[in-house]
Amino acid sequence: MTSLDDGTSPPEYRSGFACFVGRPNAGKSTLTNALVGQKVAITSSRPQTTRHAIRGIVHRDDGQLVLVDTPGLHRPRTLLGQRLNDLVRTTWAEVDVVGLCIPADERLGPGDRYIASEIARIARTPKIAVVTKTDRVSDDRLAEQLVAVAELGTxxxxxxxxxxxxxxxAGQQVDLLAGLLLAQMPPGPPLYPEGDLTDEPEETLVAELIREAALEGVRDELPHSIAVVVEEMIPREDRPADRPLLDVHVNIYVERDSQKSIVIGKKGARLRDVGTRARQHIERLLGTPVYLDLHVKVAKDWQRDPKQLGRLGF
Incomplete structure (x- = not known):
């Protein structure tokens, strides 16, 4: 190891996996995106938005963090819900540190206590409590929450x-958190090449961005009923090299005809709005103009059907 000019050694390079857990809507996806510096996990005001363990990669001079953003642990009402909970627990067993996200603007509840008791059983894996959404509360309220979290640990x-x-x-203490997470990682080389921000396939990220757009402004019961499958992503033929166009063909699945009507909207207005907003994010992600072809289909009660869950990627 080379020495610095002042005679001290540079910090040892560390790398590893960190997992954010917490009840739904605790700020896990927003925190993942802030640490990575780019949108890799979808966010929504709706609980239970995340359906995949998205990996975001944080590159630093002193190490590399691979962040796994899991679905919120919840009491499952469907086969899909049970599979999402299984995904969370599998992830816990494979990471180097677990971060429990607890929002500052809500009192500790049974959900926080349940998840904390679950991760307390994981032997030898360090646990960090991350009190999120501090921009929403006063200093006094934040101090109360920090004390409550410490007491929960005791x-x-x-x-x-x-x-x-x-x-x-607000970007407050995000870099500090990255450093504290990295300090818990074992010494080791980078796990991913410089510049990589996620190891998720582009099709998965595109599908998630479309689902995020479809979730906005719909009735409360609808988010859990929407699944998105990217059927095809192919460059448009006969386009000049300086004017490429990517054709993206997508099916949005819901469980009932009434839900299909909601997603499409009056004379197709909602679906066009979904396509416009999703396309902007997709073009930023892929760095190329996109023609987005969206179709809404009914897959009756897909959340409870093992075969349909498998076809839809769960």
């Missing part, structure tokens, strides 16, 4: 490696 015999307040939206 109550459950859960030895927090750190308790960190952050605001992903």
């Amino acid at each position: 109550e459950l015999d859960l030895d927090w490696a750190e308790i960190v307040p952050v605001s992903a939206v």
Whole structure:
């Protein structure tokens, strides 16, 4: 190892996996995006938005963090819900550090307590408490929440490696959190090439961006009923090299005809709006103009049907 000019050694390079867990809508996806510096996980005001363990990659001079943003752990009502919970627990067992996200603007509830008790059972894996959404509360309220989180750890015999307040939206203490997570990682080389921000296939990210756009402004019961499958992504033939166009053909699945009508909207207005907003994000992600072809189909009760779940990627 080379020495610095002042005679000290550079910090040892570290790399590893960190997982954010928490009840639905605790700010996990927003925090993942803030740490990575680009949108790799979809966000929504709706709970239970995340359906995949998206990996976001944080590159630093002193190491590399691979962030796994899992679905929110919840009481499952469908086969899909059970599979999402299984995905969370599988992820916990494979990472180097677990971060429990607890929003600053809500009192600790049964959901927080349940998830904290679950991760307390994971032997030897460091746990960091991340108090999110600090921009929404006063200093006094934040102090109360930090004390409550510390007391929760004592109550459950859960030895927090750190308790960190952050605001992903305001960018407060995000870099500090990255450093604290990295300090828990083992020494080792980079796990992904410089410049890579996620290891998710482009089709998965595109599908998630479309689902995010479809979730906005719909009735409360609809988000859990929407699945998106990218059927094809192919460059348009006969286009000049300086004017490429990518054709993206997508099916949006819902469970009932009434839901199909909601997604499409009056004279197709909602679906056009979904396509416009999603296309902007997709073009930024892929760096190329896109023609987005959206179709809405009914897959009756797909959340409870093992065969249909498999076809839709769950």
